[in-house]
Amino acid sequence: MLEVPTIRWAIIATGLISFWFVEDLVLSRPDAPVNHVIQAIGSSSKEKGEAFAAKHCPNSKPKIYDSYEAACKDPEVDVVYIGTPHGFHKKNCLEAIAHGKNVLCEKAFTLNAREAREVFAAAKEKGVYIAEAMWLRHRPLFKQLMKLLYEDKIIGDVFRMWSDFGREWDVPNLPATSRYRDLALGAGTLLDLGIYSLTWGITTLDPKIPKNSETPKILAAQTFEVGIEVATSIILQYGSSGRQGVITSTTKVDGNPDMVARIEGTAGTIEVVGPTTSDPKYFVVYPKFSTDAAGNTKRGEGKRYDFEVPGRGYTYEADATALDILAGKKESDVMPWSESIRVMEIMDEIRRQGGTVYKADKE
Numbered sequence: 001m002l003e004v005p006t007i008r009w010a011i012i013a014t015g016l017i018s019f020w021f022v023e024d025l026v027l028s029r030p031d032a033p034v035n036h037v038i039q040a041i042g043s044s045s046k047e048k049g050e051a052f053a054a055k056h057c058p059n060s061k062p063k064i065y066d067s068y069e070a071a072c073k074d075p076e077v078d079v080v081y082i083g084t085p086h087g088f089h090k091k092n093c094l095e096a097i098a099h100g101k102n103v104l105c106e107k108a109f110t111l112n113a114r115e116a117r118e119v120f121a122a123a124k125e126k127g128v129y130i131a132e133a134m135w136l137r138h139r140p141l142f143k144q145l146m147k148l149l150y151e152d153k154i155i156g157d158v159f160r161m162w163s164d165f166g167r168e169w170d171v172p173n174l175p176a177t178s179r180y181r182d183l184a185l186g187a188g189t190l191l192d193l194g195i196y197s198l199t200w201g202i203t204t205l206d207p208k209i210p211k212n213s214e215t216p217k218i219l220a221a222q223t224f225e226v227g228i229e230v231a232t233s234i235i236l237q238y239g240s241s242g243r244q245g246v247i248t249s250t251t252k253v254d255g256n257p258d259m260v261a262r263i264e265g266t267a268g269t270i271e272v273v274g275p276t277t278s279d280p281k282y283f284v285v286y287p288k289f290s291t292d293a294a295g296n297t298k299r300g301e302g303k304r305y306d307f308e309v310p311g312r313g314y315t316y317e318a319d320a321t322a323l324d325i326l327a328g329k330k331e332s333d334v335m336p337w338s339e340s341i342r343v344m345e346i347m348d349e350i351r352r353q354g355g356t357v358y359k360a361d362k363e
């Protein structure tokens with residue numbers, strides 16, 4: 001078997017995403033380019049940390065800490081993964097950076113662009129790696145789609161796209177402490193769900209992502225219940241090409257899994273399919289509609305591109321992060337600092353137009 005390098009992770013928080021991520025890290029993969037070791041777990045309580053390790057990485061022997069800072073201090077940790085709610089990302093990132101640790105932090109990277117800039121400035125000063133865990137951009141499906149759109153021009157000139165992320169959650173009846181209900185934690189659909197539909201928009205409409213991306217004109221509206229945003233609709237318009245995107249997210253209804261995103265071009269259409277907008281499984285490239293002699297519009301046969309992923313699909317961002325760090329890089333080419341800041345700036349503008357205000361916006 002080929003010798004591969006090892007990277008040692010500290011996992012901060014023991015919620016839903018931390019267990020999804022860790023179960024993928026410890027998957028047995030004969031072709032894995034890196035050996036991922038769960039070195040430490042930091043949680044609000046030692047019992048939670050122990051239960052998490054026993055359930056989600058039973059063959060690992062992590063050190064369990066009852067604080068995030070203690071896990072960040074562990075000298076045997078190479079990289080800290082942050083899986084706390086959005087409202088804590090800035091604080092947790094700064095703490096890890098202060099202890100000289102590399103960081104992979106969940107989306108949304110922070111609550112606003114100002115916080116993101118502060119975190120990247122600290123990482124730059126300390127000379128550590130940091131990246132936003134926007135796993136969608138690391139998926140082979142996404143990379144293949146971008147190649148077909150802009151290298152192969154498989155649907156001609158892209159003109160328009162649409163993407164929605166809907167999950168039916170009864171926000172008004174959730175406990176006030178839930179991250180979906182508490183503004184201090186970043187509640188609202190935009191930072192949690194809309195960030196994915198927005199990602200489909202600002203990538204499929206822009207061939208120059210991520211380094212030379214164009215910031216589109218934005219028109220946005222948001223709807224609120226119990227003071228929390230439960231629906232966001234956005235129109236994106238690109239000045240250089242006139243391309244348009246319609247981006248939506250909501251916690252009022254579940255989205256249609258057959259329609260994660262639809263991208264339209266002068267020579268055809270691509271439809272992306274998956275159980276959620278964050279987790280695409282395949283896409284179909286359709287030729288242009290045709291009209292028969294009777295005047296009926298018909299859709300031609302599509303070509304389907306399937307993508308099997310190991311586990312839940314988090315190995316791609318995990319491997320990329322590890323390889324970047326082992327190569328001495330400070331930023332991800334897939335999700336560079338400038339791109340995380342740009343996404344936060346776009347979401348700041350959407351919230352400015354829509355009316356969501358976080359306390360952090362006033363600091």
Ligand SMILES: NC(=O)C1=CN([C@@H]2O[C@H](COP(=O)(O)OP(=O)(O)OC[C@H]3O[C@@H](n4cnc5c(N)ncnc54)[C@H](OP(=O)(O)O)[C@@H]3O)[C@@H](O)[C@H]2O)C=CC1
Nearest residue numbers: 013014015016017018043044048083084085086106107108
């Ligand atoms: N990439 C992806 O596919 C996904 C990403 N996410 C992102 O991951 C982050 C966390 O989401 P998720 O795992 O669903 O959240 P959960 O509520 O399931 O877990 C969050 C964890 O953070 C810790 N925490 C610390 N303070 C608080 C607090 N005041 N309230 C709640 N939790 C707290 C807790 O861990 P402990 O007690 O151990 O310290 C808790 O278990 C978010 O940024 C979200 O956007 C979420 C789902 C999927």
Ligand SMILES: O=C1OC[C@@H](O)[C@H](O)[C@H]1O
Nearest residue numbers: 107167191192193276278
């Ligand atoms: O990132 C996410 O994807 C799946 C959703 O259910 C979750 O709320 C969100 O944080």
